[in-house]
Amino acid sequence: MSAQVVIVGSANVDLVTRVERIPGPGETVTSESFNVFAGGKGLNQAIASRRAGAVTALIAAVGSDDYARVLVDTVRHEGMDDALLRREPGTTGTAFVTTDATGENNIVIVPGANGLLNRLTESERDQVREADVLVCQLEVPNSVVEDAVTTAREAGTTVVLNPTPVRTVPAAILAAVDVLIVNEHEADQLRVEELRVPCVVTTLGSKGATLQIRGERTVRVPARKTIALDTTGAGDTFVGAFAAEIARGVGYAQAATRANVAASLSVEEHGAVPSIPTRQAVDEALGLERVEN
Numbered sequence: 001m002s003a004q005v006v007i008v009g010s011a012n013v014d015l016v017t018r019v020e021r022i023p024g025p026g027e028t029v030t031s032e033s034f035n036v037f038a039g040g041k042g043l044n045q046a047i048a049s050r051r052a053g054a055v056t057a058l059i060a061a062v063g064s065d066d067y068a069r070v071l072v073d074t075v076r077h078e079g080m081d082d083a084l085l086r087r088e089p090g091t092t093g094t095a096f097v098t099t100d101a102t103g104e105n106n107i108v109i110v111p112g113a114n115g116l117l118n119r120l121t122e123s124e125r126d127q128v129r130e131a132d133v134l135v136c137q138l139e140v141p142n143s144v145v146e147d148a149v150t151t152a153r154e155a156g157t158t159v160v161l162n163p164t165p166v167r168t169v170p171a172a173i174l175a176a177v178d179v180l181i182v183n184e185h186e187a188d189q190l191r192v193e194e195l196r197v198p199c200v201v202t203t204l205g206s207k208g209a210t211l212q213i214r215g216e217r218t219v220r221v222p223a224r225k226t227i228a229l230d231t232t233g234a235g236d237t238f239v240g241a242f243a244a245e246i247a248r249g250v251g252y253a254q255a256a257t258r259a260n261v262a263a264s265l266s267v268e269e270h271g272a273v274p275s276i277p278t279r280q281a282v283d284e285a286l287g288l289e290r291v292e293n
Ligand code: ATP
Pocket: 183, 184, 202, 203, 204, 205, 206, 207, 208, 209, 223, 224, 225, 226, 228, 231, 232, 233, 234, 235, 236, 238, 259, 260, 261, 263, 264, 267
């Protein structure tokens, strides 16, 4: 059977505008460009897992507004089943992103339908039970994360948690986690070294990543040298690619190595979703490096 990943998480539309200078309170400025992108950590990570070759299901919620269509179309276009996207009355999750000429940005997030994803249905739980790997983040309520991870734990589905946006993770969720994937900032805030999680992967931006299996030494995953154009979505690419690898039965260290290459490729292009590499692109990067070494 093919490697199967289920993601329970957020789906947003990102409304991105570029300005010379971010306006202060009460100020108005004119935008230089405006784009609408599909985004949200759940959707980004699902696309990363799918492009890494895993059969991937996204359990998420969209609203009843016109933006929902952008997300439904994206999910279909990536070869995932949009039947698992719940349609809730009201707004789709929306991120208003303003970026200035120096790359600094301001973001306002409207949770919308993401905030209504409170519990799984019994058929959604079945999806989690049948999967090899479950991935969750914290852009949806803790109640649905707890429901998903405890269902996975009981069924023997491997649980990956990317605890972002960072907040205290309830003990009932942590107890069900197999792999925690954090960036340096989240690692500090959550004091991950004190958490009793079997495996912690810490992403280190341009320095690569580390992997700590409890009771064993830390494994360093060196960065792949690249010219970074836009790091948006690098963390999500890492998480999705890692999940797809472990769903194939690959060990954690090897999965982190490949996820690190996928994420490094994603920073070479603009945007979150457009920059997520395919399995073939990662193979090529690995192949090229082997020739060069
Ligand atoms: P973001 O919020 O920008 O998506 P993050 O803070 O969650 O990212 P990072 O640790 O910054 O996560 O990056 C995730 C992974 O992306 C790194 O482990 C690495 O593999 C890759 N990466 C990020 N920046 C670079 C870079 N400049 N060069 C090479 N690889 C990079």
